Amino acid sequence: MSNFNPADNIQDLQYFGEFGGVNPSITDSSTYTFLKAGTMEGVFEGEIDGCYLYSRHWNPSNKYLSQALAKMEGTESASVTSSGMGAITSTLLQLCSAGDEIVSSRTVYGGTYAFLKNFLPKFNINTKFVDTTDLTQVEAAITPNTKVIYCETMSNPMLEISDIRALSKIAKANDCQLVVDNTFSPMIFSPAEMGADVVVHSMTKFINGMSDCVAGTVCGSDEFITSLYDVNDGAAMLLGPVLDSFRSAGILKNLRTLHIRMKQHSLNALSLSTQLDEDGFKVIYPGLPSHPQHELMKRMMNKEFGFGGLLVLDMETAERANELMEMMQDENVGYLAVSLGSYKTLFSAPGGSTSSEIPEEERMEMGLTDGLVRISIGLDNNIERTYEVIKRCLNKMN
Numbered sequence: 001m002s003n004f005n006p007a008d009n010i011q012d013l014q015y016f017g018e019f020g021g022v023n024p025s026i027t028d029s030s031t032y033t034f035l036k037a038g039t040m041e042g043v044f045e046g047e048i049d050g051c052y053l054y055s056r057h058w059n060p061s062n063k064y065l066s067q068a069l070a071k072m073e074g075t076e077s078a079s080v081t082s083s084g085m086g087a088i089t090s091t092l093l094q095l096c097s098a099g100d101e102i103v104s105s106r107t108v109y110g111g112t113y114a115f116l117k118n119f120l121p122k123f124n125i126n127t128k129f130v131d132t133t134d135l136t137q138v139e140a141a142i143t144p145n146t147k148v149i150y151c152e153t154m155s156n157p158m159l160e161i162s163d164i165r166a167l168s169k170i171a172k173a174n175d176c177q178l179v180v181d182n183t184f185s186p187m188i189f190s191p192a193e194m195g196a197d198v199v200v201h202s203m204t205k206f207i208n209g210m211s212d213c214v215a216g217t218v219c220g221s222d223e224f225i226t227s228l229y230d231v232n233d234g235a236a237m238l239l240g241p242v243l244d245s246f247r248s249a250g251i252l253k254n255l256r257t258l259h260i261r262m263k264q265h266s267l268n269a270l271s272l273s274t275q276l277d278e279d280g281f282k283v284i285y286p287g288l289p290s291h292p293q294h295e296l297m298k299r300m301m302n303k304e305f306g307f308g309g310l311l312v313l314d315m316e317t318a319e320r321a322n323e324l325m326e327m328m329q330d331e332n333v334g335y336l337a338v339s340l341g342s343y344k345t346l347f348s349a350p351g352g353s354t355s356s357e358i359p360e361e362e363r364m365e366m367g368l369t370d371g372l373v374r375i376s377i378g379l380d381n382n383i384e385r386t387y388e389v390i391k392r393c394l395n396k397m398n
């Protein structure tokens with residue numbers, strides 16, 4: 001485990017294209033021929049592996065990318081989906097049946113929250129939301145019906161860190177699966193190495209990093225990934241969130257530079273957070289000693305990739321948050337847009353956008369107030385220059 005390095009694992013992959021190309025060939029087919037009719041029957045009955053049948057099931061481009069993601073997360077297997085939500089919803093529907101329960105972190109991505117809170121109860125799958133940084137709350141919420149403990153390694157948007165090793169122990173003791181969304185911190189955290197059973201990502205964010213497509217991944221055991229694509233009862237096979245092979249090929253190429261991008265995002269975000277904190281602004285960033293899980297993060301992280309590319313500025317009111325964001329866009333610090341993990345800085349106020357699915361009362365309870373500005377720091381070459389511009393915007397407001 002101490003030798004585990006997600007970046008080295010990806011570097012070690014050697015893929016040849018069909019004609020000796022340095023990138024694997026892209027599959028441009030929805031369906032695949034069989035030389036013998038009997039082979040096709042065998043594939044449908046699950047007796048024959050390793051044959052491609054139909055691209056919703058598997059295709060070679062998605063297989064290459066999936067293998068690389070399994071290497072990154074240190075899991076036996078992985079699959080790719082057409083969105084992060086496609087990965088999360090397929091995973092939870094595969095693991096849970098009517099009558100089962102989920103214990104989830106209360107600070108999760110708004111779409112995940114809405115799926116757990118509003119959608120799954122239609123199938124009698126109910127969720128208890130707790131503060132997963134408080135292990136006693138997690139243990140107290142578990143019942144004999146609990147099948148899944150769900151959290152984000154670094155939560156959206158509060159940047160809270162959950163203790164994956166401790167949660168994994170609780171999951172194992174209670175016969176549950178620990179599912180972790182690692183979207184905010186690819187390479188920084190390796191949840192499966194710390195005991196998570198399934199790791200999901202929205203690849204729309206850091207992994208692809210170009211703000212040009214939507215995609216997701218599920219990383220887990222061979223058995224679990226195979227079950228997702230079972231032609232009779234696999235959630236991914238039957239719900240059909242298949243990633244297009246051209247996108248898949250593009251994401252694989254971007255994955256090859258992820259380690260460099262993560263280091264630069266983290267360097268830039270730490271530099272800005274430290275300076276804005278010293279200037280007396282209210283900053284949430286897990287790399288600051290004032291962050292409640294700073295020490296925990298240091299124990300959990302793959303250190304060379306830093307504390308991540310996201311920081312949160314508390315501007316106290318929605319009006320001030322909006323004023324700052326408009327000013328920063330005018331000054332070309334970045335774009336006022338949802339999403340994150342892009343080469344360019346992106347900022348939004350989660351209270352009125354990506355977390356608006358969470359009722360106001362619950363948002364206030366978790367400290368998710370309307371004045372928060374979530375900033376995903378880009379790959380800026382000269383972060384001092386960026387700091388000066390942000391500082392100018394902040395000073396203009398007071």
Ligand SMILES: *Cc1c(COP(=O)(O)O)cnc(C)c1O
Binds near residue numbers: 183216
């Ligand atoms: C964006 C996001 C998702 C959803 O991913 P999509 O690719 O937009 O479907 C899930 N979890 C987190 C933490 C996210 O930031």
